Amino acid sequence: MRHVIDGYHFLIAQGFDDAARISLSHSYPVPNAASGSADWDGTQEDFAFLQCYLDQTAYDDYDRLIQLCDTISLPSGCCLMEQRFVDVVLRYGFNEHTRAKWQAFIEIRQYFERMLGKSIYSLLPGVIENIYKS
Numbered sequence: 001m002r003h004v005i006d007g008y009h010f011l012i013a014q015g016f017d018d019a020a021r022i023s024l025s026h027s028y029p030v031p032n033a034a035s036g037s038a039d040w041d042g043t044q045e046d047f048a049f050l051q052c053y054l055d056q057t058a059y060d061d062y063d064r065l066i067q068l069c070d071t072i073s074l075p076s077g078c079c080l081m082e083q084r085f086v087d088v089v090l091r092y093g094f095n096e097h098t099r100a101k102w103q104a105f106i107e108i109r110q111y112f113e114r115m116l117g118k119s120i121y122s123l124l125p126g127v128i129e130n131i132y133k134s
Contacts, residue, residue: 001027001036005046024053025063026070029104031055035097037088064108068120071105076133077126081109 007023027036031054033047034040040047057063071084085102113120121127 001038001040002042002046004036005042005050021057022063022066024050025057025059026066028054029064029067029071029108030097030100031057031059032097035101037098037101038092064111067105068108068112072109072120072124074130077130078121078124079127079130080121081105083131 004024004027008020011017011020011023025031033051033054042050059067072078072081074084074087085105089098109120116123
């Protein structure tokens, strides 16, 4: 999970504050630093910084949109959210935060679908191909 901190520091140094914010928020639909998909591999200071940052950050629609995009994407393209859930759990395992994260991601998808008036999947190229890719 150190990649979120490394990305944040890199982007801040480049002057990209908004992108730096997304580097931290994209992995945390539940604003709890302990809820990362993988074990924490950074320092305790970085973990404390991340938690403080998440505590002080009110997510907006852009944060939610990036979180949604991250959870409906595989290297091969767009996919069903549940397909991505399985992909992440196979790589990192299931922990006490996984269910809450999944629920948060589903709520984000439903939020945007209410705004759109239709399924997000109807707008995404390659979803069908990625579902049945062997």
